[in-house]
Structures are given as C-alpha cells and as structure tokens.
Amino acid sequence: MALQVGIVGGGQLARMMIAPAVELGIGIRVLAEQSGMSAQLAASQVGDYHDLDTVLAFAKDVDVITFDHEHVPQDVLRGLVAAGVAVHPGPDALTFAQDKLRMRARLAELGLPQPEWAAVADAAALDAFISDHGGRAVVKTPRGGYDGKGVRVVAAAAEAAEWFDGLGEGEELLAEELVAFDRELAQQIARRPSGDFVIYPVVETVQQDGVCAEAIAPAPHSAGRLADVAAEIGEAIATGLDVTGMLAVELFQTGDGRLLVNELAMRPHNSGHWTQDGAITSQFEQHLRAVLDLPLGDTALRARHAVMVNILGGPREGALADRMPDALAAHPAAKIHTYGKDPRPGRKVGHVNVADDDLDTAVYEARAAAAFFLD
Amino acid sequence: MALQVGIVGGGQLARMMIAPAVELGIGIRVLAEQSGMSAQLAASQVGDYHDLDTVLAFAKDVDVITFDHEHVPQDVLRGLVAAGVAVHPGPDALTFAQDKLRMRARLAELGLPQPEWAAVADAAALDAFISDHGGRAVVKTPRGGYDGKGVRVVAAAAEAAEWFDGLGEGEELLAEELVAFDRELAQQIARRPSGDFVIYPVVETVQQDGVCAEAIAPAPHSAGRLADVAAEIGEAIATGLDVTGMLAVELFQTGDGRLLVNELAMRPHNSGHWTQDGAITSQFEQHLRAVLDLPLGDTALRARHAVMVNILGGPREGALADRMPDALAAHPAAKIHTYGKDPRPGRKVGHVNVADDDLDTAVYEARAAAAFFLD
Numbered sequence: 001m002a003l004q005v006g007i008v009g010g011g012q013l014a015r016m017m018i019a020p021a022v023e024l025g026i027g028i029r030v031l032a033e034q035s036g037m038s039a040q041l042a043a044s045q046v047g048d049y050h051d052l053d054t055v056l057a058f059a060k061d062v063d064v065i066t067f068d069h070e071h072v073p074q075d076v077l078r079g080l081v082a083a084g085v086a087v088h089p090g091p092d093a094l095t096f097a098q099d100k101l102r103m104r105a106r107l108a109e110l111g112l113p114q115p116e117w118a119a120v121a122d123a124a125a126l127d128a129f130i131s132d133h134g135g136r137a138v139v140k141t142p143r144g145g146y147d148g149k150g151v152r153v154v155a156a157a158a159e160a161a162e163w164f165d166g167l168g169e170g171e172e173l174l175a176e177e178l179v180a181f182d183r184e185l186a187q188q189i190a191r192r193p194s195g196d197f198v199i200y201p202v203v204e205t206v207q208q209d210g211v212c213a214e215a216i217a218p219a220p221h222s223a224g225r226l227a228d229v230a231a232e233i234g235e236a237i238a239t240g241l242d243v244t245g246m247l248a249v250e251l252f253q254t255g256d257g258r259l260l261v262n263e264l265a266m267r268p269h270n271s272g273h274w275t276q277d278g279a280i281t282s283q284f285e286q287h288l289r290a291v292l293d294l295p296l297g298d299t300a301l302r303a304r305h306a307v308m309v310n311i312l313g314g315p316r317e318g319a320l321a322d323r324m325p326d327a328l329a330a331h332p333a334a335k336i337h338t339y340g341k342d343p344r345p346g347r348k349v350g351h352v353n354v355a356d357d358d359l360d361t362a363v364y365e366a367r368a369a370a371a372f373f374l375d
Numbered sequence: 376m377a378l379q380v381g382i383v384g385g386g387q388l389a390r391m392m393i394a395p396a397v398e399l400g401i402g403i404r405v406l407a408e409q410s411g412m413s414a415q416l417a418a419s420q421v422g423d424y425h426d427l428d429t430v431l432a433f434a435k436d437v438d439v440i441t442f443d444h445e446h447v448p449q450d451v452l453r454g455l456v457a458a459g460v461a462v463h464p465g466p467d468a469l470t471f472a473q474d475k476l477r478m479r480a481r482l483a484e485l486g487l488p489q490p491e492w493a494a495v496a497d498a499a500a501l502d503a504f505i506s507d508h509g510g511r512a513v514v515k516t517p518r519g520g521y522d523g524k525g526v527r528v529v530a531a532a533a534e535a536a537e538w539f540d541g542l543g544e545g546e547e548l549l550a551e552e553l554v555a556f557d558r559e560l561a562q563q564i565a566r567r568p569s570g571d572f573v574i575y576p577v578v579e580t581v582q583q584d585g586v587c588a589e590a591i592a593p594a595p596h597s598a599g600r601l602a603d604v605a606a607e608i609g610e611a612i613a614t615g616l617d618v619t620g621m622l623a624v625e626l627f628q629t630g631d632g633r634l635l636v637n638e639l640a641m642r643p644h645n646s647g648h649w650t651q652d653g654a655i656t657s658q659f660e661q662h663l664r665a666v667l668d669l670p671l672g673d674t675a676l677r678a679r680h681a682v683m684v685n686i687l688g689g690p691r692e693g694a695l696a697d698r699m700p701d702a703l704a705a706h707p708a709a710k711i712h713t714y715g716k717d718p719r720p721g722r723k724v725g726h727v728n729v730a731d732d733d734l735d736t737a738v739y740e741a742r743a744a745a746a747f748f749l750d
Binding site: 002003028041042281298329332355 | 376377378390391393394395397398399400403416417651655656664669670671672673675677678694695696699700703704707708710711712713714715725730
C-alpha cells in the first residue's frame, strides 16, 4: 500500500506538497477550512480543525498527520496522539511554535543566541524594558501572530495598550530588544522522528512590511563560518525542541557578525520556496519524507544560486492568469508558482523561482518575472 | 479565472501533468477510464472516451482538451471540434499518430528520412517485401500498437498470418525494412497552435523487449551535426503534421550516421521523463503550456547530464512503497517517481531521474536506485 499523509489546513503550503506527493507515489489528503482553498485538489474534507472529532475522522487510515500551519490547538493535537495517530511535528514541539514566550524561554535554556527579551505582564514592565533597551522595543503577542501580525515596534507601552487590555489571567506579552541587524537570514533543516536530519544552505531573506519578499540561496558571503554557525543553531533547535518535519529558523545577522534567532516555523516556510526549483530536494518533498520517517533527500543546490521573489498582492484588476502569458514569454527560464488565490493587497498569491550559475541573472529574472503580476 | 485543462485518459502521463498544473495555477481535470488509476487525484469523472456525449460533458468549461494517449476515436475528436471545443493535438494531427501507414505516407511526402516501407494487403505482398529486404522485415498493425505491441520481426509472412486474417475490407499492414541501427535516439519538441515551438536536446534511448528502459540526455556524442539533424527532423514533423503540444520522434541512428524516423508520439513520452528533474521546463509543463497556447519554457538542462531509468514490472511481492525507504536511503540525489500502479511483469510502474554534471554518476545513481524496485 502507498503511504498516506493527511495535512490539516488547505493553504498554499499544503498545495505545494501535492506535487512531491504525486511524484513519490504518496497518497495525500487535506482537511481544508473551507472549499476552494489553495490545496483544493487534494482536499478530501472540509472541516474545523478546532474540533477533535473532525480531525480524528480525517486522520482515519493515514500514516501521519501534519500541518499547513501551526494553529491546531494543543487539546486536538494531544487527542490525536492519545488515539494512536502519528503527528509530526508533535504537540510538544509545536508548543514552542505556538507560544513565543515558551520559545524564548526554551532557547535560553539551550543557550542559543537571541535578542534580549522579557515576559511583560503590564505596561509598567514594558516601559521598564523599553527604557533599559535604548528607548524602543519590539512587543509581540505570544500566540497567533504571523507575517508581521501581532508584532509592533513601540517607544512606549501605551502603544500596545489594547494588547495588555486583552490579556487573560496569567498571560503576558513578549518584549524583545530592537536588534540593529545588517540583514536577515533563514536556516532550513529537516528532521525525522528517528533523529536523522539534513541541513539546507542558509539563505538571505528580504522582508517588506514584515512579510518575506525575497530569498537568495545561498546567502551571499555566507560560505564558511556564517553557514556553519547557522547550521549549528538549526541543528540545536531541531534537536532541542524535538522538531520533526521541516524547521525554518529566521535569524538576524548583526553588524558584529552574530546570529540571533528571530522566529521559528515548524513546517515548510516562505524562505524555503526556492528549494522547489533550486535544490535537489524541495522543502515540500523533504517535509513529506521527514514526517513519514522516510530517508531524507539531498539538499544541494541545482545551480550555483537560486532566488525566490514573492508575488505580493497581485494585480489590482483581474486574475493572476491574465498576466501569465506576458510573464512566461519574457522569462522562459523563470518558474512561476501561483496558489489559486484571489489577488488582495499584501496577500501572498504566488512566487517566482530562478536557479542560475550567475547570481545577478537569477535576481534579475526572478524580480522581473514577479513584477508582471503587480500593478 | 484560472485556465482549465481537461485530460482524456487517467494514466501516468496525465498523473505527471498534475504537478506542473498545480505549480502554474492551471486547473486540471481528468476523464479516467476507471477509478483508482494513476491520475486519480485529478480525476473529476470516470467514463468511456469512445462516447462523444461523455467527452462533451467532460469538456464543458475547460479551455482545452488534451490526452493521456492517442486512442480517442476520430469521430469523438471531430465531434468535440464541431462543438467548439479546443482540442490539442487536433484530429488531423492525431490521424498520423493513430495510423502508422498514414504516418509513413505523410513523412514520405515531406521527404523525411525513414526506413523503407510498404503497405501490404496480403501475405504475398509481405513475402515479396521480405525477399527485397534481405530476408527479414518488421511488420506492424497500423493502429492500436504501443510499447512493442503490434510490432513483429518476421522472416516470412506466415508469422503474421493472424494479422492478415484480422484485416477488414481495404485494410493493410505496414511492412518496414529491419534497420541495422547503431542506437536509438528520441527528439522532443513542443509546439503551440500559433506555430511557436521549442526543441529539447536529442536523447539516446535504450529499449528492452520493445519498451523504453533508459534515456540519456543529451545523447552522448550528439553535439553538432547529429543534434542539428534531429532537431530539423523534429521541427519538420511538428510543422508538417501540425502537431500541437509535445511531440516525440523516435529515431534510428545507422552505422553510416543517418537518422531514420521510427515512431511518433503526440504527447509527453517516456523518452522525455528526464525533463522533470533534468530540464528547466519539464515535458509535462511544456505540454500544458503548448496546448493552452501559452508561451513555451526554456528547454535547457539543469546539469550537464540527465539520466532516466524506468522501473519495469516492480517487485514480485509487495508494493513499490515497501522498497522506497532503502532506495531513498541509498540514493539521496535520485528522484524516484512512481505511478500508483500495482506491480506486474513488464509494466511501467515508475522511473528514476538523476541530473548530474558527471555522466557516469548520473547513469550509476539512476540505475542503482531503480534496481531497488526489482526482484
């Protein structure tokens, strides 16, 4: 019998697992939040992932449950495990992706480099942190944030007043020093339940308004110490947090050459989309292999360089498909991926990958092809 | 709105169009002959492609109808066109893929190099052809053959007696000289309805019992004249027969350096499977782009060499999936594709692609990985 993977969540990450599943002969089914989502083709069911019975019914006859996102509640995750379902990444690992305060505390225990941080329960605590850290701080809601949501740079606690007002009993916000970084990097790593892992080349990411806009693989001038340190951090987190499947570690590179852990994602991540056309094994194939505890694939690049540029928002009028002919005609070597989503300002609706032995060519081609899809 | 392609036939060629359709954001639906076929994931309907009403219903709301195979009857094809459905390749082109006698006659009109041939209506005519061509000939049923079926090497007409007995009024068999070739090549070309086309590097194919077993891209020692001649033949056929979508031209290379046209396929073809992992644009993506009249993609290789080795038959006991862990563990850079089919002697159940700058490495890795799936 073919192996069967069940993915909770019908977004573009689930969609992008379809191709490698089909190629490897792995059965794939998706529990989608609604019909017509990005992963529609593999959606075997529409249902609410907050409901344990729904997810248990979906999990029947699959070899493993994995995820398009990190929002499945802990009681549902633990209910699955209690029912004997293989869940990767598991509930314990996912607590650190679901709660940034827990993540910071765990990375501190592991001695990993990260921005200075504190749990702040009220405005006075945040203002004290701000005044201790140069008059500004990053404040984050520990749960539910992504793509810049739930993250705010403040000079006074008053700017996060409604977040404090919304805190429940015993809840706190996360305050972090505002790191004066030179650039942002991302480290992808895949790890099997058995502990085996493989590491991708560290990439440079360019953010726009808190959203990943570009990734360049490998990160320019990273060969040697920088790549080694990023890989060591990736390995320490994957192992220390018992992550299974793909892990993305977002890093700040500071002016004095330190790497500090910014965020974690325990799934395929936007900063790894370049692997689809730029690496021997894509992060989506690797995630499937890892969560099924299959041997992992080669993470080497297919060309010297690979560049990914997001299509953010899409055309103001019409559909992405309307722009496809001109983009394909102008850029025959660009790999254009779209997610079956309607254009909306700031929304991730697709991306372009280019692999090339010349970095300037890869950057130019990917940016120019992506530009066809914007107004 | 996203473009929609409808594929008649649920085999592995339809299956392998799923990945590029998902990536490009093209809607894909399949009319499968039965449930549980290779392209099951995209199968929107099960039905008989010999029935025009069934195919017309399937074709509703698609932008183009294309095919997993060449067996759809002409009356169905022409019924679709009459109803205003875009059909690529079209009925006229497909007659040449469906009837080898018509193909030979048309290539002769175009002045293209091919084995000597004749239409033979009875045993006497075939025996005369045999004695004129060194005592042996290849005899073929003009319709319905593939993968060595309907093809026989004979020294006397009596060896094809039941084929003559089965001929209807006015029907003939095809007799061809038995070419003493040095090796077999295959030329892939993609052509849009607008006439634009792109050409892949010519590949060497290795046949086993009439079935493609391996493909090596580009064909060793083909650079220069050989590649140019193969490309010219491909272009002449694509244009002369008005082929739309992918065309594969199987060629004999003779000891004196001539190329002779053996067979044609108007669809993605086994000799082009290497493009999935070895070329910038796979033949499956290219086929979708061509039949939708979208601009075509770059046909350049991703590495210096690419090798495809078929998995023929599969394990005598158990499923392909049982062998996957060991194969993946031993060959992390091999791309293993399986088709969701049960093993059966001689059946094409999957293939392995390896792209590498070193040819020996690519050949070794692909063969060794494929060998894990055989007894």
